[in-house]
Amino acid sequence: MAQIRRKTVDQRQTKAQAHFQAMFNRVKAMKQVCGSLKLELAARIWLLKIKYPKILLFLKCLFWGLIMVRAGLIIYDNISALFASLPTCHCPMMGMVSSSGSEAGPLAPPSSPLDLTLNDPAEPNPRADPFFPFTREPRADDPIDVFRSRPDNMDREFELFARIRLLEDRFLEGLPPQLQSGEYEMLIRQFLDSTIDISNYSVTMAREFLDLTILEKKADLLDGIFNLLMGEPTERLRQILLESPFPERAIRTEALDFIVDSIEKVGSLNQYNLSDPGSSFERRVVTTILQYWIQDIQQHGHLSPFYLQFLDHFMGF
Secondary structure: OOHHHHHHHHHHHHHHHHHHHHHHHHHHHHHHHHHHHHHHHHHHHHHHHHOHHHHHHHHHHHHHHHHHHHHHHHHHHHHHHHHHHHOOOOOOOOEEEOOOOOOOOOOOOOOHHHOEEOOOOOOOOOOOOOOOOOOOOOOOOOHHHHHHHHHHHHHHHHHHHOOOOOOOOOOOOOOOOOOOOOOOHHHHHHHOOOOOHHHHHHHHHHHHHHHHHHHHHHHHHHHHHHHHHHHOHHHHHHHHHOOOOHHHHHHHHHHHHOOOHHHHHHHHHOOOOOOOOOOHHHHHHHHHHHHHHHHHHHHHHHHHOOHHHHHHHHHOO
């Protein structure tokens, strides 16, 4: 038995050695083939270089030229994006007069933060440059103008005007209520310019932010109602439009009227004047109500109670 086992082990070792030798020979052959291919490729390139040196030089120049053009385009795009993100500054440093009456040098710093204006204040269109918050020339001796020129306050005004423009660019009739593009923004700028002191300015800014939030939420709710109606099945949508006493183009108008009437009804139930909120508390109540209705139509879709009430209104029930 021991001899049989030893013989079996020897046979297995012999097979393993044979298999290993076969694999080694195969790898060696593959290396030889690859080496010959590399040598052949190198020889062909060398012959091409000897026979056609100008063609090879042209290919090299073309390759590096394409790389340089690509790099130049990338650098140009980055520089263009950098300059496009910077506001155009108007720095009236030339010809400034110092407090002693002598002329300042061309590199003299501005005498106050208001000497560094971000746009020509004589620009008639307020939408031309949102970085300039004033509709008139700011005064360095006016505490309100100095306060508004602080970076944090300028950022808040820029945010306010940017949100107003986004709302106007949605092209929703009645939101904002002004008819002309830029009219609402100009009205807010005039309100801010007419503030009498810093406290009045802060109150005005807070009120305008709340009013703008109400308009934005009305717009979101209006879009939600319109999208739900347009998402009805075709036959049901046809039936709704046939039974409705209002034309198809009046969907958004009627939806906005329904939203305003619903807010007024909620206010009458709680003894609040929510149709024209006068206090910050009433404005926050309106904001909360609108947010609740927005969540209602987002969560329940076509089964939303608020949406179903609008359908009854639109169909004349």
